[in-house]
Amino acid sequence: MTKSDGIPRALTEHPSRAIAVQLPLALRPYARSLLRWRPGCTVDLLRDGDEAFPAMLAAIAAAKTTIDFETYILASDVVGDRFKAALVERARAGVKVRLVYDAIGSFGIGAVWLHELRDAGVEIATWNPIALWRRRFWMRHRDHRKILVVDHAIAFTGGINISRDYVSVAAGGSGWHDMHCRVRGPIVLDLARMFRRTWLTAGGTSYRAPPPPDRAEGVGGTSYVRLLDNTRRRSRATVRRAYLHVIKTARSSVLLQNAYFLPDLGLRRALVKAVKRGADVRVVVPGRSDVKLVEWATLYVTRRLASRGVKVLRWRGPMMHAKSATVDGVWSTIGSYNFDAQSRFKNLEVTVEILDPATGTTLMEMFERDVENCEPYDEHSWHHLSWWRKALAWGAYRLRRWL
Numbered sequence: 001m002t003k004s005d006g007i008p009r010a011l012t013e014h015p016s017r018a019i020a021v022q023l024p025l026a027l028r029p030y031a032r033s034l035l036r037w038r039p040g041c042t043v044d045l046l047r048d049g050d051e052a053f054p055a056m057l058a059a060i061a062a063a064k065t066t067i068d069f070e071t072y073i074l075a076s077d078v079v080g081d082r083f084k085a086a087l088v089e090r091a092r093a094g095v096k097v098r099l100v101y102d103a104i105g106s107f108g109i110g111a112v113w114l115h116e117l118r119d120a121g122v123e124i125a126t127w128n129p130i131a132l133w134r135r136r137f138w139m140r141h142r143d144h145r146k147i148l149v150v151d152h153a154i155a156f157t158g159g160i161n162i163s164r165d166y167v168s169v170a171a172g173g174s175g176w177h178d179m180h181c182r183v184r185g186p187i188v189l190d191l192a193r194m195f196r197r198t199w200l201t202a203g204g205t206s207y208r209a210p211p212p213p214d215r216a217e218g219v220g221g222t223s224y225v226r227l228l229d230n231t232r233r234r235s236r237a238t239v240r241r242a243y244l245h246v247i248k249t250a251r252s253s254v255l256l257q258n259a260y261f262l263p264d265l266g267l268r269r270a271l272v273k274a275v276k277r278g279a280d281v282r283v284v285v286p287g288r289s290d291v292k293l294v295e296w297a298t299l300y301v302t303r304r305l306a307s308r309g310v311k312v313l314r315w316r317g318p319m320m321h322a323k324s325a326t327v328d329g330v331w332s333t334i335g336s337y338n339f340d341a342q343s344r345f346k347n348l349e350v351t352v353e354i355l356d357p358a359t360g361t362t363l364m365e366m367f368e369r370d371v372e373n374c375e376p377y378d379e380h381s382w383h384h385l386s387w388w389r390k391a392l393a394w395g396a397y398r399l400r401r402w403l
Helices: 048-061 078-092 111-119 187-201 238-249 265-276 292-306 341-346 357-371 379-383 387-398
Strands: 038-047 066-071 096-102 123-127 147-150 154-158 179-184 223-229 253-258 280-286 311-315 323-327 331-335 350-355 374-377
Touching: 038 048, 038 187, 038 357, 048 078, 048 147, 048 154, 048 179, 066 078, 066 187, 078 096, 078 111, 096 187, 111 123, 123 187, 147 187, 154 187, 154 331, 179 187, 179 331, 187 223, 187 350, 223 238, 238 265, 238 323, 238 331, 238 350, 253 357, 265 280, 265 292, 280 292, 280 357, 292 311, 292 374, 292 379, 292 387, 323 357, 331 357, 374 379
Parallel strands: 066 096, 096 123, 253 280, 280 311
Antiparallel strands: 038 179, 038 223, 066 147, 147 154, 154 179, 223 350, 253 323, 311 374, 323 331, 331 350
C-alpha cells in the first residue's frame, strides 16, 4: 500500500466517483471543473459565533443517529463547555458521536475535560498528537478543518473554531469576526466522507462509509456546491487553483475576506489583471492580527497590491478571521483556507465552492456591511508608517514561506 505524506492511500481516496454535472450556461465559466458539483443544495450563511454556535448546537440537540465533529481549536471555555454538554447528552441518548480535534490547535485542553466526553460514550481521535519521538511526527502538518455533520442530513463548515473568541464582546466573548455556513443536500455526504478519512487517519475506529453523494437527491435548493479537498500531496493546490480560475474569470467584482493574507505572485498578478479589466477588486484583512508576523507581512504585500489598483481595507477592532469570497455575485466560497504557506502546503483545509446568485448577493451585502467597519490602506498609508514598522513588514514578508 503506497503512502502520501505518511497517510495510507486507502484513507485519502476521493469521496466519490468523478461524474460531470451539467451546470447552467451562466454559471459554467466560474467552474474550473464540471466534476463533483452537487445540485439541489441549500446554503445558509452564518456570521460570527453568535449566529453559528446556536445553529450548530440546535442541530446537535436534534441528532437522531450520528454526529461527526472535526475542529482545529476545541477550547475548554464557556463555549467549549456548551458543546461538550450537548455532545454528552446526545451520546447518552444513544447517538453515535465522533470527535476529531487537532493536538496543536487544542493544546492545553484538559484530560479531565475530555474524559467526561469519553465517559459519556463520545469517541475521540487526536490529529497528529505532539510526540517528538515519533518517526512520522510533523509539527506543522495540522488539521485546520472545521466540520460538523449531523445524521448525514445537515452539515456546517467555515472558519469558526469552538472558542469564546468568536462570541461578541457584548455577550462576553472576544468579538472575532468570521464566516460559517450550514448546508443541506448531497454536499453533506461529501463532508461526511471527508470527515471519515480524517477520522481513520487519526486512528479512530473504522465504520461503514456514508453513501456516495452522486446517488443522493437534492433538497430542492438552488445552489450548486462543490467540496475542495487538499488531503493528498497532489491536491494541495486545489483551493488555490479554484481561486485563481475565478479571479481570472471575474468581470465585475472580486470581494475577498482573508485572515492571513499573503498571496503568492500568481494570485497577486491575477488580482491586478482583474483590476485592469475593470473589475472592482477589494480585499478585507485584519487591522490587528493574532499573529503579528503575518500582520506585518500583510502590510508589505497589500501595499504593493494597493499601488496597482486593488482596494485594501483593514478591519477595525478585534480579529477578522473570515476566509470567504464572492466573484461577480455568482461564485462564492467559505472555508478554512488562508492565503498563506500553512494552508497552501501543510494543513488539512476544507472549503466549499458555491454557484448561486442568491448566495452571492447575500455575501456581497454582508461584505458591504463589513466595509463600514474598515479603513482603507494604500501607498499613502504605507508612507505614514514609522521606519521601524516598515522594516518589520519587509522582514516578516521575507519569512512568508514559514508563516
